[in-house]
Amino acid sequence: MGHSGYTSPFLLLAMVAGLASISSAEATDSASTGKTIEEKNRLLGRDLAVKNRYDTTASERGVETTTDVKFLGKNRTLLESNVEYIPGETTNDPGSAESDLYVGGMRVWTGKGRFEKGSFIYEGGIAPSQMAWPIVTYPLGPVLLQIDAGISYEVGVEARVTPFLSYPIEFSSIGASVKANASASGYVEGYANFLVVRGGVGGELTVLDGYGKVAADIYFNQKPVLNYAGKLTLLQGRIYGFVDTFNVFGWKWKRWWNPTLFSWDGKCWAFGGESCVAF
Amino acid sequence: MRRLLIVSAVTASAALALTAYQLAPPSSPFVIPSENRVFADRTPNSAEELIEEATLFRTTYEFKRKIEATLSGKTLTNVSYEGTLFVDWKATSDLGKSAVLSFQLKQVPDQKAKMKIRLDRDHRLVSVKIPEGLSQADLDAISILKDLVSILAYRHGEDSTGKYRFTEKETQDVSSKETVWTKQKIAYESKALSMIRFLKSHHETRTSFGTQTPVYFRGREETQLGATKDSLFTVSEYTLRKKGHEETALDHAQDSTIWKESKLELDSSENIFARVDWKEIETALPLTGTLRGPERLQFFRKTVKALKTDPSKTKALRDWISRHRGNAKMASFGIGALATHGTPEAQKELLDLFSEFGKTRQTKSLQHTILGSFTTTEAKLIPETRTFLSELAGQKETDLDLAMNATLAMGSAMKKEPTAADEQRLGELAATAQDREEKLAYLDAIGNSGSANLISVVEDHLRSPDATIREKATFALRWMESEQATGLIVRSFEDPDVRVKSAAVKAVSYQKDFSAYQSMLATCVQKPASEKIGDLCKSVAQAQHEAE
Numbered sequence: 001m002g003h004s005g006y007t008s009p010f011l012l013l014a015m016v017a018g019l020a021s022i023s024s025a026e027a028t029d030s031a032s033t034g035k036t037i038e039e040k041n042r043l044l045g046r047d048l049a050v051k052n053r054y055d056t057t058a059s060e061r062g063v064e065t066t067t068d069v070k071f072l073g074k075n076r077t078l079l080e081s082n083v084e085y086i087p088g089e090t091t092n093d094p095g096s097a098e099s100d101l102y103v104g105g106m107r108v109w110t111g112k113g114r115f116e117k118g119s120f121i122y123e124g125g126i127a128p129s130q131m132a133w134p135i136v137t138y139p140l141g142p143v144l145l146q147i148d149a150g151i152s153y154e155v156g157v158e159a160r161v162t163p164f165l166s167y168p169i170e171f172s173s174i175g176a177s178v179k180a181n182a183s184a185s186g187y188v189e190g191y192a193n194f195l196v197v198r199g200g201v202g203g204e205l206t207v208l209d210g211y212g213k214v215a216a217d218i219y220f221n222q223k224p225v226l227n228y229a230g231k232l233t234l235l236q237g238r239i240y241g242f243v244d245t246f247n248v249f250g251w252k253w254k255r256w257w258n259p260t261l262f263s264w265d266g267k268c269w270a271f272g273g274e275s276c277v278a279f
Numbered sequence: 280m281r282r283l284l285i286v287s288a289v290t291a292s293a294a295l296a297l298t299a300y301q302l303a304p305p306s307s308p309f310v311i312p313s314e315n316r317v318f319a320d321r322t323p324n325s326a327e328e329l330i331e332e333a334t335l336f337r338t339t340y341e342f343k344r345k346i347e348a349t350l351s352g353k354t355l356t357n358v359s360y361e362g363t364l365f366v367d368w369k370a371t372s373d374l375g376k377s378a379v380l381s382f383q384l385k386q387v388p389d390q391k392a393k394m395k396i397r398l399d400r401d402h403r404l405v406s407v408k409i410p411e412g413l414s415q416a417d418l419d420a421i422s423i424l425k426d427l428v429s430i431l432a433y434r435h436g437e438d439s440t441g442k443y444r445f446t447e448k449e450t451q452d453v454s455s456k457e458t459v460w461t462k463q464k465i466a467y468e469s470k471a472l473s474m475i476r477f478l479k480s481h482h483e484t485r486t487s488f489g490t491q492t493p494v495y496f497r498g499r500e501e502t503q504l505g506a507t508k509d510s511l512f513t514v515s516e517y518t519l520r521k522k523g524h525e526e527t528a529l530d531h532a533q534d535s536t537i538w539k540e541s542k543l544e545l546d547s548s549e550n551i552f553a554r555v556d557w558k559e560i561e562t563a564l565p566l567t568g569t570l571r572g573p574e575r576l577q578f579f580r581k582t583v584k585a586l587k588t589d590p591s592k593t594k595a596l597r598d599w600i601s602r603h604r605g606n607a608k609m610a611s612f613g614i615g616a617l618a619t620h621g622t623p624e625a626q627k628e629l630l631d632l633f634s635e636f637g638k639t640r641q642t643k644s645l646q647h648t649i650l651g652s653f654t655t656t657e658a659k660l661i662p663e664t665r666t667f668l669s670e671l672a673g674q675k676e677t678d679l680d681l682a683m684n685a686t687l688a689m690g691s692a693m694k695k696e697p698t699a700a701d702e703q704r705l706g707e708l709a710a711t712a713q714d715r716e717e718k719l720a721y722l723d724a725i726g727n728s729g730s731a732n733l734i735s736v737v738e739d740h741l742r743s744p745d746a747t748i749r750e751k752a753t754f755a756l757r758w759m760e761s762e763q764a765t766g767l768i769v770r771s772f773e774d775p776d777v778r779v780k781s782a783a784v785k786a787v788s789y790q791k792d793f794s795a796y797q798s799m800l801a802t803c804v805q806k807p808a809s810e811k812i813g814d815l816c817k818s819v820a821q822a823q824h825e826a827e
Contacts, residue, residue: 127615
């Protein structure tokens with residue numbers, strides 16, 4: 001049962017074997033509090049925003065990441081993922097690990113999990129999929145369009161828990177990390193044809209592309225230390241409108257108006273050794 | 280000989296039909312006197328009249344159309360076109376008529392178009408067919424023919440598309456009070472609703488068809504689009520003058536054109552966003568293994584559109600997935616496209632792939648990918664898929680992982696379309712949970728379903744001594760909209776375990792009606808159990824405020 005963890009006891013060997021689980025070279029940004037990466041803009045007169053949050057879980061025995069998207073004014077949670085250590089109920093019980101992945105609010109299978117070098121690893125992902133947004137009406141010059149919109153996305157998550165158990169338990173620590181690879185692309189389309197005039201809105205927008213990872217050294221008697229790594233491109237793309245008129249003599253449509261309704265190079269966030277500079 | 284055969288056939292059928300034939304004018308608010316109709320009253324009065332109708336004949340019209348479009352008073356386009364329309368008629372056995380229309384345009388002599396129409400015995404348009412394999416330019420040319428057909432196929436009131444509305448009033452002056460009032464009324468409607476189209480035509484001369492008298496037909500149409508101050512206004516004037524009516528030797532039964540049914544719509548151009556040629560997809564599919572990020576998603580959307588354009592390609596994509604089962608990235612792309620397309624055929628192909636992949640260990644992960652796609656797709660699952668998931672969910676002994684994954688997909692299907700059978704099944708399965716992990720899985724499935732009918736299962740688990748189970752049960756309430764669910768979420772917020780509190784706040788963020796939780800959120804913000812919980816409550820409260 002992957003999502004709720006593997007109930008076999010974590011071996012004391014994990015203390016020795018779990019060296020590479022969270023102290024990776026990539027995680028060089030560290031903090032004691034959560035991190036939020038957010039970008040906002042406007043599209044077709046409505047709010048456009050994406051927010052990524054990386055933090056420890058409420059119990060502070062794991063880490064979690066969430067991605068919320070606001071598109072054409074409506075908010076939806078694209079991704080929620082967490083991994084958490086659940087202490088045992090007795091001193092002989094080393095505890096277990098839990099990992100969850102929710103996509104669009106739906107719990108998705110994350111697999112059984114496996115042991116690797118003293119860490120327990122869960123991996124989950126989904127094939128590309130799509131979320132439709134409610135239809136909005138948008139006036140493009142003289143033409144009132146009904147706009148179809150939505151977000152297509154693809155998500156993968158890798159979660160890891162590494163216990164460094166010691167006795168007494170107060171000297172133990174937990175390493176937990178969750179890495180989310182996510183790509184989400186928003187689309188808008190609207191079209192109308194009136195004999196000699198037609199109009200439309202179209203385009204795609206990279207809502208989010210890249211990965212974010214949060215890793216935490218969790219201690220039983222002090223605040224956790226969080227490390228972040230990742231590179232994310234947010235809100236990049238162009239949405240355009242057009243109005244065409246029909247030329248009978250040329251027997252073809254001619255573009256009469258071609259406004260750019262949204263155009264942004266986007267914002268790149270890089271942390272933990274990553275870089276947004278491209279060569 | 281042919282003429283004799285036709286006459287014999289029509290006479291024979293007419294003899295049978297005459298006794299039963301009655302002209303039954305359709306009910307309509309717009310009752311047009313028969314003399315105003317374009318076509319003569321169709322009741323055959325004699326066999327001779329039928330014989331005349333049975334003969335192949337050609338009516339030739341001259342047509343002219345002038346279109347002026349203005350935007351905010353400025354001229355957008357001012358064009359006119361003219362040409363000759365040929366209508367080749369013959370009678371049909373049901374006392375209707377069929378005709379092949381073709382035209383020649385003076386301004387664009389190379390541009391030809393052809394269309395076949397069929398009228399019933401009341402001279403109403405029954406079907407329209409256009410040749411297969413037309414180019415976009417030809418389709419645009421068809422739009423002219425369609426306009427002409429709509430003038431010819433005069434109806435009592437509205438045609439089947441509802442886009443044309445002919446009135447019996449003859450008005451010379453378009454700025455008359457009635458016209459202005461009508462425009463205003465439509466303008467009001469367009470403000471309240473989505474875009475509309477208004478067409479009004481005025482017939483100045485009564486016409487008749489099938490006689491030797493000259494026919495002169497003139498009309499004027501006005502279209503007002505939208506209701507903004509920049510309203511686009513088009514005015515078009517058309518004339519259709521009958522030039523000849525004579526027998527013809529043409530027999531369109533010899534025509535080798537492949538016709539396909541078409542709807543009589545004003546707009547022949549298709550939505551430029553909607554269609555994607557499968558050839559484009561076929562060429563690029565091998566690249567899906569290398570595409571990443573936004574490019575991959577853009578191609579994914581094109582693939583889904585191509586399936587919608589040509590649903591027969593569902594099988595082709597299924598076969599492609601099967602051939603590339605060794606490449607998880609490529610196979611998952613195809614699986615995602617089929618699931619997003621979501622038609623019954625696509626779902627059946629996915630089920631077929633599932634059983635094919637089960638034969639080797641290597642492709643086991645693809646079975647999980649298919650189940651995951653059933654979980655995330657927004658398409659409603661067909662009964663066959665739901666039965667499959669329900670049966671697989673019960674096969675814990677055979678493969679626990681697949682069973683649990685199928686249960687999650689079952690829950691998701693119930694969220695889109697709840698059924699009593701699935702609710703009962705999920706409740707029964709949840710009752711069989713033997714250990715903690717199974718309980719958590721079933722709570723997840725119930726959460727996916729949002730089914731308030733399963734709330735009793737959730738409530739039982741809210742009393743569990745295990746905080747992880749209480750946390751999962753609390754979050755399972757997120758999509759349940761009932762007083763009982765609200766009460767349980769608020770009660771869970773009082774739970775001593777901070778994870779359960781957090782799950783309660785997260786569940787609130789999924790609820791449609793926040794009003795019942797305002798007190799809970801306010802308390803949470805003012806006196807949070809932890810800084811983290813307080814931040815979470817602030818975030819949810821802010822989202823609620825923005826939504827309002």
